[in-house]
């Protein structure tokens with residue numbers, strides 16, 4: 001018996017996030033495998049409005065309207081999930097590895113006595129509990145872990161599963177949750193927009209990576225153009241982010257993001273260990289570097305020895321020509 | 328402003344391995360967790376500008392001494408090192424209890440700094456859990472940290488399009504990112520001074536904790552198996568002139584159905 005498996009969702013612009021739909025799909029699959037029940041929990045402003053879109057992925061949705069009132073969203077969500085957990089005693093929670101998701105999960109670690117497996121890259125039903133696959137030590141090892149007991153929380157990385165609508169949508173139940181003790185007050189006093197939202201690299205099938213070899217912010221243009229031609233997102237090394245040429249949200253590596261695209265096109269990137277750990281599990285890696293001895297040769301599949309300013313624009317043109325059928 | 332920086336000692340990135348019990352092997356050379364050094368640098372800058380001292384707190388094996396000494400050489404006033412054989416194999420819950428107990432014993436302080444995640448575990452949850460456990464405000468994903476005139480703390484919380492501004496009274500727990508700035512290198516003078524700076528070593532008993540709640544025996548999670556992912560075949564080099572090279576790349580990508 002699998003008991004109750006909850007997907008803890010997030011709302012963005014009045015809709016469930018892509019990661020939420022992935023978690024709902026995963027909860028449904030685990031419930032099918034275990035003979036248990038799945039439920040999606042959506043908490044926040046506009047939860048009931050966002051609920052039907054989440055219910056389309058199968059599990060019934062528990063929608064809780066909660067106004068953040070100028071507090072960080074995670075603290076509002078975590079306090080309510082904890083109250084629901086105390087009342088309804090689910091067995092397993094699936095939480096997304098977004099910034100808010102990890103904050104929520106950390107707070108729940110402090111608010112409940114649930115054990116935690118972080119960094120899940122795949123989840124299947126094991127022996128009475130989820131069996132969680134992880135890409136450990138920056139992709140050096142693949143490990144499987146589980147809980148010693150029969151309850152716990154799993155943090156699930158984006159794009160670990162493909163969100164698939166269910167044949168029969170779930171029901172929506174809107175409930176009110178009374179929280180006796182809100183978490184200590186933090187006030188959101190302002191918000192500053194610095195750039196448009198770039199394509200999220202965690203979700204991209206193809207990433208074109210920019211390294212110090214691009215030389216200047218102008219050099220980024222050829223990378224962006226290749227990304228547009230091939231339908232990919234732009235990633236970067238810390239050297240490029242430190243220079244202020246690409247926002248930190250697009251950094252790949254140890255203190256940036258860990259990604260697993262089908263294709264990584266590394267342009268002007270040496271392949272330092274701190275970068276490697278963020279992308280070495282990509283299915284295919286193509287490097288363009290004028291130094292044939294660059295360490296990226298150790299984990300690339302194809303290594304083009306040459307000047308990126310000569311190769312990259314021609315590659316973008318060739319891909320465009322091929323796509324328009326003229327090649 | 329007195330700041331405790333949570334400094335985890337992790338295996339040097341790239342050299343990590345599991346021991347026969349499928350636990351992270353911590354007998355290898357350890358370095359300061361990359362994210363924690365950004366917080367350490369910010370803490371040093373804040374105390375240089377506003378007064379107060381920086382103390383690091385590390386829960387980890389004997390090999391953690393090296394990164395702790397490096398932090399002292401960078402400018403921390405002293406260090407607390409919780410080391411106990413019973414800690415081996417501790418899960419996140421146990422680590423949380425130990426750090427919470429140590430922080431209580433270290434009071435008073437104004438701010439606790441935690442890193443965004445760790446290179447050997449990628450949890451990214453400890454700061455939030457600690458704040459809740461200690462009943463303190465939690466401010467996360469900081470790209471900037473500054474004191475307020477009212478004696479509180481203000482941070483910029485990084486998001487994909489910019490940042491939110493968050494404020495809270497102190498004491499508080501702040502989790503921060505690389506955007507806080509690159510860590511300094513220890514100076515020769517700093518390295519000399521570090522030799523005489525105090526490192527307090529605490530056991531579980533010093534914290535009033537029973538060994539029953541920590542270590543592999545008390546772990547609520549377990550690793551079942553580990554395997555190496557299939558190795559790459561090694562890079563094929565393309566050394567032709569640009570036009571020919573590009574044709575080869577296109578052919579390669581098309582063969583793998585990537586374009």
Ligand SMILES: Cc1cc2nc3c(=O)[nH]c(=O)nc-3n(C[C@H](O)[C@H](O)[C@H](O)COP(=O)(O)OP(=O)(O)OC[C@H]3O[C@@H](n4cnc5c(N)ncnc54)[C@H](O)[C@@H]3O)c2cc1C
Nearest residue numbers: 211212213237238253254255256268270274275290308361
């Ligand atoms: C604690 C810590 C955490 C870190 N975290 C990260 C992280 O998350 N992500 C990350 O990326 N790094 C990280 N780093 C930094 C990392 O060590 C490297 O410094 C960084 O990845 C190097 O970036 P790069 O490859 O762009 O630059 P470089 O190492 O300078 O390499 C540039 C490459 O471009 C090539 N090149 C130059 N011009 C051209 C041209 N015209 N055409 C073709 N090729 C050209 C050169 O041959 C060279 O190989 C971290 C470091 C530390 C200490």
Ligand SMILES: Nc1ncnc2c1ncn2[C@@H]1O[C@H](COP(=O)(O)O)[C@@H](O)[C@H]1O
Nearest residue numbers: 333334386441442444445450451452453
């Ligand atoms: N054993 C430890 N000793 C000191 N600090 C730690 C320890 N484990 C975690 N931390 C702190 O908590 C942060 C987040 O850790 P984690 O949630 O495990 O990824 C780290 O960046 C450190 O600042």
